[in-house]
Amino acid sequence: MIEKISMECFTDEEFQSRITIKRLGEYVGKSVILMGWIHRKRLHGQVIFLDLRDESGFMQLVIPKTLEIAKMAETLKEEFVLFVKGEVAQRSAENINPKVALGNLEVFVSEIRVINKSEPLPFAVNLYEGNLDENLRMRYRYLDLRRDVMRQNIVMRHKIIKFIRDYMDNYDFVEVETPMLTKGTPEGSREYVVPSRISKGQFYVLPQSPQQFKQLLMVGGLGRYFQIARCFRDEDLRADRQPEFTQLDIEMSYICQEQLLQFIESFMISLFQKFNPEKNFKFMPFKRISYYEAMTKYGSDKPDLRFDMPIMDATDVFQDTTFQVFINILKEKGNIKGIKVENKSFTVKETKELTQIAIDQGGTKGMFAINFLENSIKSSLASHLKPEEIEKIKAIFDAKPGDTVLLIADIARVVHKTLGILRLEVARRLGIMEKVKNDLAFLWVIDFPLLDWSEEENKYVTTHHPFTSPKDEDIPALFSGDPLKILTKAYDIVLNGSEMGGGSIRIHNQDLQHKIFEMLSLKEEDIQARFGHILRAFQYGAPPHGGIAFGIDRLVTVLQNGSSIRDVIAFPKNNSARDLLMEAPSPIHEDQLKELGIQIEKPKTE
Numbered sequence: 001m002i003e004k005i006s007m008e009c010f011t012d013e014e015f016q017s018r019i020t021i022k023r024l025g026e027y028v029g030k031s032v033i034l035m036g037w038i039h040r041k042r043l044h045g046q047v048i049f050l051d052l053r054d055e056s057g058f059m060q061l062v063i064p065k066t067l068e069i070a071k072m073a074e075t076l077k078e079e080f081v082l083f084v085k086g087e088v089a090q091r092s093a094e095n096i097n098p099k100v101a102l103g104n105l106e107v108f109v110s111e112i113r114v115i116n117k118s119e120p121l122p123f124a125v126n127l128y129e130g131n132l133d134e135n136l137r138m139r140y141r142y143l144d145l146r147r148d149v150m151r152q153n154i155v156m157r158h159k160i161i162k163f164i165r166d167y168m169d170n171y172d173f174v175e176v177e178t179p180m181l182t183k184g185t186p187e188g189s190r191e192y193v194v195p196s197r198i199s200k201g202q203f204y205v206l207p208q209s210p211q212q213f214k215q216l217l218m219v220g221g222l223g224r225y226f227q228i229a230r231c232f233r234d235e236d237l238r239a240d241r242q243p244e245f246t247q248l249d250i251e252m253s254y255i256c257q258e259q260l261l262q263f264i265e266s267f268m269i270s271l272f273q274k275f276n277p278e279k280n281f282k283f284m285p286f287k288r289i290s291y292y293e294a295m296t297k298y299g300s301d302k303p304d305l306r307f308d309m310p311i312m313d314a315t316d317v318f319q320d321t322t323f324q325v326f327i328n329i330l331k332e333k334g335n336i337k338g339i340k341v342e343n344k345s346f347t348v349k350e351t352k353e354l355t356q357i358a359i360d361q362g363g364t365k366g367m368f369a370i371n372f373l374e375n376s377i378k379s380s381l382a383s384h385l386k387p388e389e390i391e392k393i394k395a396i397f398d399a400k401p402g403d404t405v406l407l408i409a410d411i412a413r414v415v416h417k418t419l420g421i422l423r424l425e426v427a428r429r430l431g432i433m434e435k436v437k438n439d440l441a442f443l444w445v446i447d448f449p450l451l452d453w454s455e456e457e458n459k460y461v462t463t464h465h466p467f468t469s470p471k472d473e474d475i476p477a478l479f480s481g482d483p484l485k486i487l488t489k490a491y492d493i494v495l496n497g498s499e500m501g502g503g504s505i506r507i508h509n510q511d512l513q514h515k516i517f518e519m520l521s522l523k524e525e526d527i528q529a530r531f532g533h534i535l536r537a538f539q540y541g542a543p544p545h546g547g548i549a550f551g552i553d554r555l556v557t558v559l560q561n562g563s564s565i566r567d568v569i570a571f572p573k574n575n576s577a578r579d580l581l582m583e584a585p586s587p588i589h590e591d592q593l594k595e596l597g598i599q600i601e602k603p604k605t606e
């Protein structure tokens with residue numbers, strides 16, 4: 001039982017006259033009241049220094065040991081919350097700290113009250129560097145947020161989002177909130193479901209994106225919509241994913257692909273010039289490459305084009321090869337392709353490591369390195385290569401003495417994937433990535449195929465979502481022709497090898513939309529049950545429309561030169577989709593389950 005609550009008292013007047021630290025420059029020579037945390041304490045011969053931290057900055061407090069309050073000040077601990085009265089003074093020239101804001105000022109303290117104490121923290125919040133355990137940071141996120149870098153991240157996120165809102169408003173976009181409790185929009189991920197109490201046995205689905213709502217807003221005559229929208233995807237989490245994340249979601253009526261891409265380019269340029277001006281745009285206007293080119297030339301649907309190092313095709317060189325590995329590959333209609341690494345000969349150890357990466361991450365069986373010397377080559381393949389084959393490879397790759405060509409022989413998909421991985425790995429190892437770190441290589445990947453064949457499900461699946469419009473000239477192929485050859489009006493925006501956003505011009509014609517659902521092997525009753533509403537909406541004069549969505553978390557991370565999206569989210573989840581602070585997910589009471597009409601099989605405990 002607590003017998004007594006001890007708290008220092010403050011008058012409302014004192015609270016009202018509190019000054020935040022960032023404004024102290026206006027108060028030199030004056031007496032002020034400050035409130036904040038003890039960031040750091042230093043005891044010097046005759047003085048106690050306390051660095052006080054509030055939401056706006058840091059200030060050095062000075063307490064000469066001759067003062068009565070000095071005894072008490074000595075006992076104070078980091079992260080205690082203080083009330084401080086004192087006088088703001090210019091520091092003497094030799095005491096100025098040019099590295100911190102307001103490092104030219106200090107406050108001579110005349111009164112201190114302890115507003116609140118703090119237990120010793122589970123980790124220091126006043127360090128500038130250091131590898132803190134991320135799980136610990138998440139468990140005590142409210143402490144982690146006290147760290148300067150975290151506060152800056154969160155404040156910058158706010159400023160970036162405010163900039164986006166103002167920008168969109170300027171171009172007549174209207175922000176509209178769309179429901180969280182809704183029905184699924186397929187975006188390629190598993191959905192989070194919420195049981196309904198009122199309609200037992202039925203479920204809402206949390207939106208993977210507001211896709212259908214934004215299209216319905218266009219049918220509703222809104223013209224230009226945007227939203228800073230929360231989205232939910234129940235995916236197995238890879239490093240840079242969160243189960244709930246924020247998108248900048250955009251949709252426009254009467255827009256064609258070219259107009260939309262240009263609008264977004266200007267928007268991105270404004271955003272980066274404002275928040276990360278030291279970066280150099282590598283492509284202006286942004287480069288555009290087809291999905292096919294991205295995959296075959298760079299081995300990725302989100303290639304990093306800050307450097308080139310394209311994949312070249314050497315398959316034809318080996319038509320008469322006597323090397324059994326290549327003979328087998330060619331029999332299976334495989335490819336032999338490679339990348340050229342300029343001015344580099346890999347050591348045996350390096351070659352082994354790269355080969356292992358090719359095997360582990362690319363899923364191929366091996367890699368062949370050919371190092372070109374003045375008049376010969378150094379390679380494990382040397383004994384299998386005829387002089388004319390060497391000459392041909394040299395010509396295809398334009399290889400000079402000193403260069404090395406890395407070859408992969410496999411089915412096309414594996415060749416491209418593996419070389420895409422090796423391209424990035426080599427660039428990292430050779431310091432190319434470091435050299436280009438201030439470049440922004442934005443590009444649009446366009447002309448995506450509409451459909452992919454899923455071996456697993458034995459049916460066609462869409463590569464984007466099913467509302468993406470096929471290219472006009474490819475529509476006939478929906479009825480006769482190879483559906484896998486149909487291309488779409490979809491586009492992804494890629495920056496330095498990561499996908500920042502994507503979207504498409506949509507289908508606005510009911511019959512075409514219906515045909516796409518049929519292509520996906522949906523039965524009529526499923527089409528009506530899942531998508532009846534949108535087909536119905538398209539009966540009533542739906543305007544042509546299109547849009548795009550950006551991952552805000554990633555965008556903010558890149559603008560901040562950060563490395564993890566979790567650092568720009570106030571309360572993120574860990575890699576097992578757990579909220580370590582609130583301890584969610586967690587069991588709920590049986591009564592609650594009963595009310596929802598849900599029975600759960602208790603996990604067996606052994």
Ligand code: ASP
Nearest residue numbers: 209211503504547548549
């Ligand atoms: N709904 C899409 C997504 O979330 C974006 C779009 O097509 O506008 O990726």
